[in-house]
Amino acid sequence: MKKILALLVCGVLWAGILKAQQTQYMVFEFIKVEKDQLFDYIEFKDLMEKVYRQALNDKLINGWDIWRLQNGADRGNFQYIMVTHFNDPVKMMNGLEDETMIQYTKIAYPHLSDVQVRTLFQQALSVKDAPVRLYMRQLAETNDSFQFKPGVLASFDLMKAVEGKFNDYEKAEIEVFKPIHQNRINQGMMGHWSFLRAALPQGSEATSTHLTVNLYRDYMQFFNAQAYEDLNQTAEQRAAVNAGLNSRDQKWIYLATLENVVR
Numbered sequence: 001m002k003k004i005l006a007l008l009v010c011g012v013l014w015a016g017i018l019k020a021q022q023t024q025y026m027v028f029e030f031i032k033v034e035k036d037q038l039f040d041y042i043e044f045k046d047l048m049e050k051v052y053r054q055a056l057n058d059k060l061i062n063g064w065d066i067w068r069l070q071n072g073a074d075r076g077n078f079q080y081i082m083v084t085h086f087n088d089p090v091k092m093m094n095g096l097e098d099e100t101m102i103q104y105t106k107i108a109y110p111h112l113s114d115v116q117v118r119t120l121f122q123q124a125l126s127v128k129d130a131p132v133r134l135y136m137r138q139l140a141e142t143n144d145s146f147q148f149k150p151g152v153l154a155s156f157d158l159m160k161a162v163e164g165k166f167n168d169y170e171k172a173e174i175e176v177f178k179p180i181h182q183n184r185i186n187q188g189m190m191g192h193w194s195f196l197r198a199a200l201p202q203g204s205e206a207t208s209t210h211l212t213v214n215l216y217r218d219y220m221q222f223f224n225a226q227a228y229e230d231l232n233q234t235a236e237q238r239a240a241v242n243a244g245l246n247s248r249d250q251k252w253i254y255l256a257t258l259e260n261v262v263r
Contacts, residue, residue, distance in 0.1 A: 004222045019108045021022050023137060024062065024085060025092040025199060028211070029158075030132040031080040041080075044124045050108035051101050052084070056262050060096060061088050063263050064250045068152055068255035077131070081156065081256055089199060092135060126229055136196040142182045146192035146215055153216040156254040158208040165247040166209070170197070172244030173212070180241075181214070189225045191215040208251050 033041045045066050052064035063085035069078055086092040106117050146152075161169040167172075173195045181193035192215040198208070217220040233241070 014095055024087060025089050026086070026136045026138065026196065027084045027095070028134040028136060029082040029084075030078045030134075030246050032077055033079050033127060038079075039206050040123075040127045044127045045260050047105065047108070047120070047124045048082075049262060051096075051104040052262045054104035054107055055096055055100075060091065060100070061262075063084060063148075064261070065148065065258060065259040068259050070255040070257060071253075080259075081251070081254065088202060089137070090198070107129055111177040134208075134211065135199040136190075137199040139170065139195050139197050140178050141191055141194035142185050142193050143147060148258065148263055149262065150258055151218070152191065152258045153222050154256050154258065155214040155216075155221065155222075156256065157212045157214065158209040158253075159212065160207065160249045160250045160251050161209045162247050162249060169210070169244070169247035171196075172240070172247055173210070174236075175201065176240045176244045177212075184225060184228065186222075189228055191217050 023031065048064070048066070052061060055061045056063065061084055065083045065085075066081070067081045069080060084092075084095075102118060102121050103181075105121050106112070106114070109117060112120065178193065178195065181190065184190045185192070193215070194213045196211045196213070198210070214225075216225065
């Protein structure tokens with residue numbers, strides 16, 4: 001009995017290790033909605049939430065979010081960011097086929113005929129214009145138990161590594177900035193932090209190469225984090241921070257509120 005129990009415990013621990021080591025992939029879609037279609041977009045979000053929940057149940061995705069932008073570059077061009085989470089780069093690149101999404105729409109609206117479902121699906125897609133799409137691979141994240149729920153805040157920081165300092169920048173984010181964010185989380189000053197790299201090869205003209213995601217429970221936590229200054233940093237630590245800052249160009253910061261989520 002003790003041997004069986006020990007094997008079960010080892011199995012649970014091994015499963016946890018595998019889960020922790022599993023690389024995450026995300027597609028960020030910056031969405032533009034015309035002013036006269038904002039009401040239709042509410043229906044689109046509700047439909048997509050039902051569709052992606054079915055996809056999560058079938059393990060085609062790991063999660064899905066829609067964030068409403070509060071500010072950022074070209075604020076007039078984008079109103080939302082849609083993020084789809086995967087555990088496999090091939091799944092990320094293939095996405096969900098239209099026929100699969102139509103079948104999920106049928107499940108979500110069983111009272112509609114096949115023609116009505118297809119019409120509903122096409123009408124929903126016509127509302128969304130996603131001129132910018134980023135395929136990202138997660139390189140690091142903090143250890144936390146942050147709960148994704150409507151109303152939480154995110155700061156999406158688009159970064160571009162300085163030419164010749166690509167590896168220096170990634171090392172700085174993981175070895176210098178990650179511990180700083182982990183310390184803030186431990187003090188209750190933020191909820192989660194993750195660091196992502198573009199999953200597809202990019203040329204020198206790429207507007208960004210990396211992305212950091214900073215999550216907060218509410219505005220109070222967000223503004224407290226902005227005002228925080230670590231007065232206990234040593235001169236060596238400050239030098240490491242400055243070197244990390246000089247290895248990248250912070251292109252744009254998007255502040256957003258979570259509206260719909262599937263986990």
